[in-house]
Amino acid sequence: xxxxxxxAALRWEVRKLRAQLRARAVLVAAVLAPIPVVFILHGQSRxxxxxxxGRFALENGFALALLVLGFASQWVLPLLTAIVAGxxxxxEDQHGTWKTVLTRSTSRxxxxxxxxxxxxxxxxxVLLLLTASTIVSSLLVVGHQPLTGLSGQTIPAATALKLVTxxxxxxxxxxxxxxxxxxxxxxxxxxPAIGIAAPVVIAMVMQLLGSxxxxxxxxxxxxxxxxxxxxxxxxxxxxxxxxxxxxxxxxAWGAVSLLGAYLVLxxxxxxxx
Amino acid sequence: MTEQLAVDxxxxxxxxxxxxxVDDITVQVAPGExxxxxxxxxxxxxxxxxxxxxLIRPDAGTIRVFGRTxxxxxxxxxxxxxxxxxxxxxxxxxTGRQNLEGxxxxxxxxxxxxxxxxxxxxxxxDRAGDKVSGYSYGMRQRLGVxxxxxxxxxxxxxxEPANGLDPAGIRDMRALVKRLAGSGLTVLLSSHHMDEVEExxxxxxxxxxxxxxxxxxxxxxxxxxxxxxYALSTGDDVRAREVAGRHPSVAVTTDPDAExxxxxxxxxxAAYVADLVRSGxxxxxxxxxxxxxxxxxxMLTDAESSVEGAA
Numbered sequence: 001x002x003x004x005x006x007x008a009a010l011r012w013e014v015r016k017l018r019a020q021l022r023a024r025a026v027l028v029a030a031v032l033a034p035i036p037v038v039f040i041l042h043g044q045s046r047x048x049x050x051x052x053x054g055r056f057a058l059e060n061g062f063a064l065a066l067l068v069l070g071f072a073s074q075w076v077l078p079l080l081t082a083i084v085a086g087x088x089x090x091x092e093d094q095h096g097t098w099k100t101v102l103t104r105s106t107s108r109x110x111x112x113x114x115x116x117x118x119x120x121x122x123x124x125x126v127l128l129l130l131t132a133s134t135i136v137s138s139l140l141v142v143g144h145q146p147l148t149g150l151s152g153q154t155i156p157a158a159t160a161l162k163l164v165t166x167x168x169x170x171x172x173x174x175x176x177x178x179x180x181x182x183x184x185x186x187x188x189x190x191x192p193a194i195g196i197a198a199p200v201v202i203a204m205v206m207q208l209l210g211s212x213x214x215x216x217x218x219x220x221x222x223x224x225x226x227x228x229x230x231x232x233x234x235x236x237x238x239x240x241x242x243x244x245x246x247x248x249x250x251x252a253w254g255a256v257s258l259l260g261a262y263l264v265l266x267x268x269x270x271x272x273x
Numbered sequence: 274m275t276e277q278l279a280v281d282x283x284x285x286x287x288x289x290x291x292x293x294x295v296d297d298i299t300v301q302v303a304p305g306e307x308x309x310x311x312x313x314x315x316x317x318x319x320x321x322x323x324x325x326x327x328l329i330r331p332d333a334g335t336i337r338v339f340g341r342t343x344x345x346x347x348x349x350x351x352x353x354x355x356x357x358x359x360x361x362x363x364x365x366x367x368t369g370r371q372n373l374e375g376x377x378x379x380x381x382x383x384x385x386x387x388x389x390x391x392x393x394x395x396x397x398x399d400r401a402g403d404k405v406s407g408y409s410y411g412m413r414q415r416l417g418v419x420x421x422x423x424x425x426x427x428x429x430x431x432x433e434p435a436n437g438l439d440p441a442g443i444r445d446m447r448a449l450v451k452r453l454a455g456s457g458l459t460v461l462l463s464s465h466h467m468d469e470v471e472e473x474x475x476x477x478x479x480x481x482x483x484x485x486x487x488x489x490x491x492x493x494x495x496x497x498x499x500x501x502x503y504a505l506s507t508g509d510d511v512r513a514r515e516v517a518g519r520h521p522s523v524a525v526t527t528d529p530d531a532e533x534x535x536x537x538x539x540x541x542x543a544a545y546v547a548d549l550v551r552s553g554x555x556x557x558x559x560x561x562x563x564x565x566x567x568x569x570x571x572m573l574t575d576a577e578s579s580v581e582g583a584a
Contacts, residue, residue, distance in 0.1 A: 004381045012378045019367055096362035100420070103326045103356070104379035107348040270328035271289075271320075273362050 004105045009114030017084065017118060026083050030129040037068060038137045052150075052231070061142035062160040065135045066234070069168055072130065073227035077171055078178040078203040079196075080126045085119035085182035086195025089265070093190035096273025112265055116183060116258065123179045124172060131168035135161075151236040167230035170243055174226040177250035178203060180257035181223065187261040220245055223253045277340045279304045279428045279459040280325065285334035287320055294320040296483040297334070302461055302476075304427070307454040309470035310463045312480035313574050318463040321480075322358055322432050325461075326351070338428065356430030356461070360437065361417025365406035369397060369416050372405060376420050391419040395449065411442035418449060429453060432463045447472065467570040479573050486573040498565035499572070503542065505533040508555030516552055520545045534562070 017023045041057060041064060048054035052070050056063035092098045101111060139161075147160035155163065178199050186195035206224035209215065219225055226246025232239040280302035287295040295317040302308040310318045323329040325336055327343050327350060335342060341350045363372040373388050392398045395415035400408070408416065414434060421429055434450060435443040451473055454460045464470050470477055471491055479487040487494065505525070507513045510533055517525040523537035523545045535542055549556060563571070 004379060008378050008382060012375045015371070015375060015378075016364060016367070019364075019371070021366075095364060097364060099323075099326070099328055099358050100362050100376070101379060102328060103351065103354075103358070104376055104424070105348060105351060105381055106379040269330065270323065273359070 004110065006110050006113045006117070009106050009110045010117055013088070013114045013118040017122065022087075023084055023122065026080055026126060027129060030080065030126045031133045034068060034130065034134040035137045038064060038134070038141050041067065042141050056148055057142075059142065060145050060147055061135075061139035062144065062147040062155075062157075062164050064142050065138040065164050066167060068134050068138070069164075069171070069230070072134075073171060073174075074207055075200050075203050077127070077130075077175050077227070078182075079200045080130070081119070081123040081175050081179045082182040082196045082199040084122045085179045086186045086197075086199060087192040088115045088119050089183065089186040089261070090190050090192040090195045093272060094192055098270045099273045102270060108266055109262075112262055116180075116261075119179050119183055120176055123175050127168070127171055127175055131165065131171075135164060135168070147234075149236055150231060150234045153236040155234075163233050167233055170230040170233070170246075171227065173247045173250035174223060177223045177226070177253040177257075180254040180261075184257040184261040184264075187264050221249060223250065226250055276304060278302060278337070279306070279339060280308075280461060281335075281337040281340075282321070282325065283335050285321065285324060285331050285336060287317075287324060287329060287331050293483050295324070295331075298478070298480070298483075298485050299488075300478050302428075302459060304459050305457060306476060307460045307474045308462065309474035309477040310461065310480065311465065311467065311470050311477055311570065312486075313465050315482070316465075316480040316574065317483040318465075318480055319359055319432055320483075322356075322430055322461075322463055325430065326354075326356075326358065328358070353424075353427040354430065355421035355424035355426035355428075356432070357417040357421060357434075358430075358432045360410070361413055361420065363405045363413065363416060363420075366404060368402050368404055369408065369412075369419075370401040372416070373401075373420060373423060377423055380424055387423055387425070391422040394422060395419045396445075411438050411445075414438060414442070414446060415449075418446075418453075422453075426458065428459045428461065430461045430463075433465065434462070435464075435466070435469060467566045468564065471564075471566050479570065481574045494566060494569065498569040500536045500538055501542070501565050502534055502536045502562045502568065504528070504558065504560045504562050505535050506556075506558035507533065507549065508557060512552065512554055513549055516548050516554065517545060519548065 044058065047056070047058045048067070051067060053063040053066040057067045092101070102108065144157045144161070146157055147155040149155050181202065182195055182199040185198045186192070189195055203224055206222045210219050210222050210224055226249055229242035229246040232242050278301050280300060282298065282300045284297050284299060285295055286293070286297050298321060300310065300321070310321065312318050320329060324331050325338065338350050338354055343350050367375070370388065373391070377388065389398070392401050395418050397412065397415055397419060400412065405413065405416070418434070431450060435446045438446055447469060450460065450462065454473055462470065462474060474491060476490050477487070477494060478485055505513065513533060514525055517523055520541060522541040523535060526534050528534045535545065537545070546556070546559060
C-alpha cells in the first residue's frame, strides 16, 4: 500500500468541503452580502457619525469599506471562519466517521493537519472574497474620492485603495487565531453547534472586555484586539506597533489552540460511531 | 522460522472508568484462518476490535498485526488490514462512489481503479451514484464491505456484519463473508450469533463480560455442547411423560410456560417421538428450540455458570 502524506488527506478534505452546501453558501454570501449592505448604508439620510469613518461613509467609498470592516470584525469574521473550522472535526463525530477514516492508511496527525490547513485556507478565501466584494461595491456605489484619515490628513485615492486593502488584510491574523480556537472547540466538544457558536460568543465577550476600563494590561492579549490594529495605517504618521503585537498575540493563541486540539485528538479513544 | 500470526493479541486489557471492558484477553489468529469472536452485547468484542484498529489504546497487553505494533509502527500496522467496526459509517452528503474515492485517497490513491470491481462484488454498481443518505442499512453494510475490499486486505475484520439486517440481508451478507473467507483471506469475525460463527469460522473465542470464556476450535466446542432441546406439544402430556420412562437417555421436563421440553441425543429423541406416535398420543408440535452450540453459548456467556473445559 502506498505511503500517504498530508497532501492526500488535504485533497479529501477539500473535496468534502466543496460538496457541503454550508461551505458553498458561506462563499457565496461573502461575495454577495456586502452589496446590499453597501446600498443600504449609502441610502441612509444621516451618516453613522459615532462610528469610525462613519462620518464620511455616505460620500466616500473608501470610508464606507472601512465602516463595513469595523462592523465585520466584531463578530462576522469569527462566525464566517467558525462555520467550517468549528465543524471540521466535530462533524466526524456527528457522522460517526472517525472510525471510517482512521482505519485507512492515514494517521491522526495527518488528518489533523489536513483539516487545519483546510479550515485556515477557507478562512483566507472567505476574507479575500469579502474584502474584494466590499471594496469594489463601495467604490462603485459611492465613489473613490480622496479619504480623510484618522489624523485629519487627506489621503489620495490611489493610496487610500492600498491602505483600505491593507486594513482588510490585517484581519487575517485574528481570523486565523479564531479559526484555531474554533478547531480546538470542534475537537474538544465533538459538537458542531458548540464549535461554530462558541467562537462567536467568545469574540463578543472579548470585544466587551476590551471596551471596559482598567484592564489595560490584559487588553493587548485578547484575540479581538488585533481586529483594531489597522487604525494605525490610517493615522499620520502611520504606526504599525499594534499590528506586530497583534500578529504575535494571534500566533500565540493559534499555537496554544492547535497544540491543545492536537493533543486531545491524539489521545482520545474513538468509542463512538 | 515460525509463521507470523495475522493477529497476536496477548494480555489485552482496557477499562473505562471503573468498568473493565476487556480483561486480559489473548487472541491469536493464523494467516488464512477464519476466526470468530463471539459474545453477547457488552462482552467486549467491539472494544477489542477497536484496539486492534488503533481507535482505542489498551491499558495493558500487546497487539501485533502481522508482527507490527502501534507503538513501533504507527499507522503502518494497518497495512493489509481492512474492515469495519459496528455499522460502517459514511458521509451522507456524498454518493457511495464519492465516499469510496475519498477512502481510496486516504489509502494512497492506488486502489481507485478497483472501485468498479468492489462495487460489483457487493452488488452496489447501480446505486453507486446515489447519496449515502438515501441508502438502506443493508446497503451501507455492503458499502462497508466494498470500502474494506478496496484496501485489498490480507486480514479482513468484520464486526457483526449481519447486525440489523433483514433476513434476506443476513443471508446475502453471510454468503458474501463465506465467499470472501473461501478466497484465502484471513477473516476475524465478531458476532453474537452462534450459527453465523459456526457456519463460517475455524476457531472461536467466546467472550463474557470482557474476559475469555472459551477459546478453541469449533469442533472442540461441538464436543462440549449439550444435547439438543425440543419443544414438544402433545394431546396427552401425562402419557407422553410415561412413554419417556421407556427411553432413559431422553429427558422430558416442563418449561415455565408448561410446555414439554425434550432433550437427548438426536437419534434417541427420534425413537422417543416414534414411540409417542405408536402409542396413539397426538403430536401437536415438535420444534427445535436451541441448537447444541447455542445452548453452550448461553451457558458460557451466562455469568453465573461455568463449563468444564472452557478457557
